[in-house]
Amino acid sequence: MNLSFYVHIPYCVKRCGYCDFNTYTPSELQISDGLAQISNSYIDLAIQEIEQARLQVGEATVPTIFFGGGTPSLMEAADIARVITKIKNSFLLSDDCEITLETNPDTVDKQKLAAFKDAGINRISVGMQSAVAHVLKTLDRTHNPQNLQQVTQWASEVGFKDISVDLIYGTPGESLADWQLSIDAALALPINHISAYALIVEEGTKLANGIKRGEIGNIDDDLTAEKYLMADRAFSKAGFIWYELSNWSKAGGESRHNSAYWLNHNWWGVGPGAHSHIDGKRWWNVKHPNLYKTKILNNESPVLDQEILEPIQVESERLMLSIRLPSGVPKDSLSTEQLKILQPYVDSGALDLKNWGAGSVSLSLSGRLIADRIVREILL
Ligand SMILES: C[S@@+](CC[C@H](N)C(=O)[O-])C[C@H]1O[C@@H](n2cnc3c(N)ncnc32)[C@H](O)[C@@H]1O
Ligand code: SF4
Known part of the structure; x- marks a missing residue:
């Protein structure tokens, strides 16, 4: 059987105003000396869950691994290497295994990117979101837009061939000209993949509350649709081929990990709140890192609940996923x-x-x- 791995890293330095992903900041976790101390001990837990996966699944070939977050680039490269080695020693890694790490621009330098490469990462996905300062401010992002050029350049110099950026369009206050600037800035980077998502206003986020209070403008759906068309036009012209509703890549640069989700293949999600799917059975882990830790340290399964999908x-799901693909x-x-x-x-x-x-x-x-x-x- 083929089994992809998603490894969730549930930590961020600061929560962006629009994000409701299962991630925690030092202040939420009441950690006084930052997140560096977490890397080693958190990865120990992830490794134990991979042992559980091996016992449950038996032999399998792993075509893709994806470190997602949260902010995986906050982890030490040596700890990321331990996870990859554990998966390699427990299963059969396919020769061309795609191993992606999500990266926030402010959390890496050239040396750290080189260390991730040595650890076995062969694809980097960078959270760009926008190139425009006031849009990043509305999104409540911490990063400096100038860092994108630097980070992708470093990634390219240390030998990454597969580099992706994530963009968000439709932020309140973002004009068509702002969006064009972000598109042009992304296309000037040494990348072969772009994910562009329409901003979703998630209930309970700082962004949603700001909109409710009238401090932030509302989403303009017509403008958002126009921005999708602009993006598709510009990406296509620059040689990026549309291959999923929100994803474009140069030939051969498609994310095989994401394609595995869209084609409903089997994957194991490691970490708090991570979801897994094997042969029509789905399950998901407890959400909070502390509860996850307790479960793993007690040698218990971290699964919160499961479902077997009805035909x-x-x-x-087949319809919803496959309509998004060109096929x-x-x-x-x-x-x-x-x-x-x-x-x-x-x-x-x-x-x-x-x-x-x-x-x-x-x-x-x-x-x-x-x-x-x-x-x-x-x-x-
Ligand atoms: C969960 S983040 C992880 C990557 C990394 N922490 C970062 O932010 O750069 C993955 C991507 O999801 C997208 N995302 C998160 N929340 C979103 C929202 N409310 N609407 C649209 N896209 C969102 C962002 O583009 C982000 O880069
Ligand atoms: S968008 Fe990325 S960096 Fe921002 S809070 Fe969400 S996971 Fe963390």
């Missing part, structure tokens, strides 16, 4: 009723006419703007 859920959904996997519902979207140009004729339901550029609406119509 109808499996089918809904789309094979028409012969849909009922006559579903195809009838989709016909108006073909007529309006939201679904690609040529692909429809060739047997698949795939989004045109304008259709990508309403992907969720289209898929909702055909969910069972």
